[in-house]
Each structure stands twice: as C-alpha cells, then as structure tokens.
Amino acid sequence: MPAPTISAIISALAQLAAPHDAINPYADGGSTGNAIRRANLQRALELAVQRGPDLLVVGEAPGYNGARRTGVPFTSERILLEGSQYGATQGFAIATNDGRISAEPTATIVYREMAALNLFVVGWNAYPLHPHRPGNDQSNRQPRSAELALGLPLLAQVCTLFAGVPVLAMGKSAGRSLQQLGISHTPLRHPAQGGASQFAQGLREWCAQRGSNTGGVI
Numbered sequence: 001m002p003a004p005t006i007s008a009i010i011s012a013l014a015q016l017a018a019p020h021d022a023i024n025p026y027a028d029g030g031s032t033g034n035a036i037r038r039a040n041l042q043r044a045l046e047l048a049v050q051r052g053p054d055l056l057v058v059g060e061a062p063g064y065n066g067a068r069r070t071g072v073p074f075t076s077e078r079i080l081l082e083g084s085q086y087g088a089t090q091g092f093a094i095a096t097n098d099g100r101i102s103a104e105p106t107a108t109i110v111y112r113e114m115a116a117l118n119l120f121v122v123g124w125n126a127y128p129l130h131p132h133r134p135g136n137d138q139s140n141r142q143p144r145s146a147e148l149a150l151g152l153p154l155l156a157q158v159c160t161l162f163a164g165v166p167v168l169a170m171g172k173s174a175g176r177s178l179q180q181l182g183i184s185h186t187p188l189r190h191p192a193q194g195g196a197s198q199f200a201q202g203l204r205e206w207c208a209q210r211g212s213n214t215g216g217v218i
Contacts, residue, residue: 003160003161004157004158004160004161006042006045006046006049006161007042008157009045009154009157009158009161010026010038010041010042010045012153012154012157013026013038013041013128013154014026014027014028014034014038015027015028016128016129016150016154018129019147020134021131021132021133021134021141022129022130022131022132022143022147023068023129023130023132023137024129024130025037025062025067025068025069025071025095025129025130026038026041026071026128032095033095033096033097034095036071036093036094036095037070037071037095038071039071039091039093040070040071040072040080040092040093040095041071041072043090043091043092044072044086044092044122045122045161047085047090048120048122048162049161049162051120052120052165053120053121053122053162053165054119054120054121054165054166055114055119055120055121055122055165055166055167055168056121056122056123056124056158056159056162056165056166056167056168057073057074057110057121057122057123057124057167057168057170058123058124058125058126058155058167058168058169058170058174058177058178058185059073059074059106059123059124059125059126059170059171059174059190060125060126060127060142060143060170060171060173060174060190061125061126061127061128061129061130061131061140061142061143061147061173062125062128062129062130063104063106063107063130063140064130064132064137064138064139064140065102065103065104066102066104066106066107067107067125067130068130069095069096069102070092070094070095070102071095072086072092072123073123073124073125074106074107074110074111074121074123075104075107075111076102076103076104076107076108077094077096077101077102077103078101078102078103078108079107079108079111080092080094081094081101083111084115085120105191105192106190106191106192109191109196109199109200110123110170110191110199113199113200113203114203117203117204117207119207122162122165124154124155124158125151125174126143126148126151126155126173126174126176126177126178127143127147127148127150127151127173128151128154129147129151131143131144131147142173143173148173148176148177151177152177152180152181155177155178155181156181156183159178159181159183166186166210167183167184167185167186168185168186168187168188168203168206169185169186169187169188170188170190170191170199171188171189171190172187172190175187186206187202188202188203188206189202
C-alpha cells in the first residue's frame with residue numbers, strides 16, 4: 001500500500017459528515033474559513049514532514065477556541081500568529097472574521113511545555129471534527145465511540161505519514177484509538193480540568209527516559 005499523501009488525508013477529512021452536534025471545520029463547500037483551515041493544516045503537516053517532528057501528539061478532538069478556529073491541532077489563533085513554529089511568514093492565516101483572536105487553555109499549555117523542552121511537535125486528533133453540546137456550537141463535549149471509530153482511518157494514515165516518530169496519547173480517548181490501531185504510544189494526562197501539572201510532569205519524565213535533547217524548535 002502506498003504511503004498516504006497530505007493532500008489525500010485532507011481531502012478525506014473534508015468529506016467527513018458531521019452529526020447534528022458536531023462541526024467539520026474543514027468541510028468542502030463550506031465557508032471561506034474552511035478552505036483557510038484546510039490550507040493551515042496542510043501547511044502544518046508539510047512543515048512537519050520537511051523538518052521531521054520530535055513527537056506526534058494525538059489528542060481527543062478540536063476545541064471550539066482551538067483547532068475548530070485555526071484548523072491546526074493544539075493551536076489557538078494567538079499561537080498560530082505568534083508561535084515560532086507558525087506565523088504568517090510560514091504561510092498560516094486566520095480563518096475567522098469575528099474580530100477576535102482566540103486563546104485556548106489546552107493549546108496554551110501544550111505549546112508552553114513543548115517549547116520549554118525545545119520540541120518540534122505535530123498534532124492530530126482521534127476525532128478530527130469538533131463535537132459540541134446540542135444547540136451550543138461554542139462548547140465542547142467528548143466524542144462518542146462511533147465518532148472515534150470514524151476517525152480511526154485518518155488517524156492511521158497520519159501515523160503512517162509520520163512512521164517512526166514517537167507517539168504520545170493525550171487523554172484516554174486518544175489512547176484507546178491508538179490501541180485499537182495497534183500503534184505503540186505513551187499515555188499522557190490531558191491538561192484540561194486540573195491536569196496541567198500532571199501533563200507537564202509526564203512529558204518531562206518521557207523526555208528524561210528517552211534521553212531527549214533534540215535541539216528542535218516548536
């Protein structure tokens with residue numbers, strides 16, 4: 001089987017149907033913002049392939065102030081504009097037009113800790129669409145088992161794209177999806193709901209065990 005291409009992964013992502021309480025922020029035929037998010041994600045994956053990431057971090061699902069707006073897992077608009085791995089000079093653009101620049105707690109914590117360890121990280125989500133509470137698309141909910149199952153083929157392709165890169169699972173949903181695919185990974189506590197210090201500690205312990213001193217930049 002040939003290795004998946006970034007364009008093929010994003011094309012398949014754009015075709016995923018969203019239930020009534022989820023949004024596909026990459027969907028074909030949607031807003032101009034969707035096209036920008038697809039371009040942002042393509043650029044993030046291209047840069048990671050060119051550079052060779054230190055880690056592939058798999059999370060649960062996009063948050064409404066994070067990848068739902070930017071298209072890039074584990075970023076907010078603030079990180080997309082200001083983070084040294086991103087920025088307009090690298091080809092990234094804001095996809096929203098509501099006059100605000102988002103910040104997102106999980107993205108902020110992940111970026112801060114990876115930067116402190118000088119790691120270049122590529123991210124993906126076990127369920128790549130944004131699940132929200134019914135009637136409130138400015139909220140987050142946990143993805144259902146069927147939704148996580150829907151995300152498995154794309155997750156497998158992303159892991160193949162970055163074959164040989166260590167994989168960290170951020171949260172139980174991500175861990176279960178990787179386990180279903182038979183992909184070796186290290187579990188990390190999700191930083192949400194008071195888990196920031198445990199996430200940071202787990203990441204540092206992983207780096208210490210690996211003797212990690214990559215010299216990368218995030």
